[in-house]
Amino acid sequence: MSQPRQIAPGATYLLTRRVMRRHFLLRPDAAINQLLVYALAVSARRYGIEVHALCAMSTHLHLVVTDVQGVLPRFLQFYHRLIALGTKVLRQWEGPVWDHEATSVVQLVTQAAVVEKIAYVLANPVAAGLVRHAREWPGVKVDVGDLGRGVLHALRPSAYLNPKNPQWVEQATLSLALPPTIEQENAEAFRLQVAAELERQEAQAHAEAEQQGRRFSGAERASEISPYERATSREELGARNPTFAVGRNQGDAWRTAKAAVCAFRISYRTALKQWCAGVRNAVFPVGTWWMRTFHGARVNDATLAA
Incomplete structure (x- = not known):
């Protein structure tokens, strides 16, 4: 029996959902990027979710959000279902899209945790050895300068959404919000903190790649790989799935x-x-x-x- 999870209004989370058997079904291209942004914008508006950061990898999705109304399970069900149905059409995929494991939901209980996990989300393509710098990733992502002020736009995907249904608006927009712990007057300082942490994580990824003799594959190759192939890099089985994060050097916060x-x-x-x-x-x-x-x-x- 799984542990009960507290779903409290106003909590901020790092969310991760993985594709079945690590297929590259979410490989970045125009159609998939459009689907991901449109689905997120529609779902976030429907359930009052504030989106702070995101990065769509070929095999998984990362989001940092605040669940204003305490309806996170409803949001996840709706959002992931939209993506799965759209991906099935775009990729002509007959099997399940998502891994059998539940979405990883990590509550970020301190500002330090928010800074570190947003940087972690943005640095993911670098840590995976795909691009040398986060800004080069061709998939759906947020840049540091967009935090709290960027706006994502996407037209309605024509693949499977009925244009006569009023819930599928012709164009969906998503304004990126600041985390609730960050006041507007402190927004620039917050972005500088994330930028510094992102630079640290990128440097760590560069050092590990050099030590292991690996080269970064590049954005072009990431966009051209077949969506039906699977990731072959080693992945730890049975890894811990934390409930919360507090960040480094946070004293008794843990x-x-x-x-x-x-x-x-x-x-x-x-x-x-x-x-x-x-x-x-x-x-x-x-x-x-x-x-x-x-x-x-x-x-x-x-x-x-x-």
Whole structure:
């Protein structure tokens, strides 16, 4: 049985979803890039999600978002379904698009974690040995200068969306938002922090490539590889999938975050035990999503009003 996950309004997350068996189905080209941006813009608007950063790799997607309304599962279901259906048409793909593993959802509980994970998302093509600098990646991405002020645009993909359906607008736009911990007057300082961390991660990737005698394949080759091929690089099996991140050198922030997760899980299990025993007025902890959404369970929202 999986651990219960707290879905609280206003939380910021690093989201990662992987393609089935590491096929290059999301290989960057005009049609796939259009689909990814359009699907994200429509889905984010529908569920009130604020998007801070993204990078679409050929085998997986990275997003950093804030779930303003506490509806992250609904957003992920809608967004990933749109991409899967569109990819099936564009690639003439009959099997599943997404890996059987659930989306990786890592809550970013400090500003340091937000800075590091946004830089991690942007640096992903460099860390993968595809391009020497993040700005060279031909797939859907955000540049440091766009953080909190860029706007993504995409026309409606003609492959499978019905133009007569009003929910599929002709052109979708997505304004990139600053993370909620960043005030507008501090936006430029925030972008400088991300730029410095991105430079550090790029330098680390360059050093590792040189040490291992690897060359960067380049944007052109990444765009030309067959989407039906699979990544052959070694990937650790059974790797840890963290619940939260606090960033480097954050003192007791890790212990505080861990204690909060443990407290939620204990409170949740206590309420679930009561519920299973027939106590329908059992009160679940704030951030309980599944039991509230599908079973109408009571949730203690007092802390949200505080």
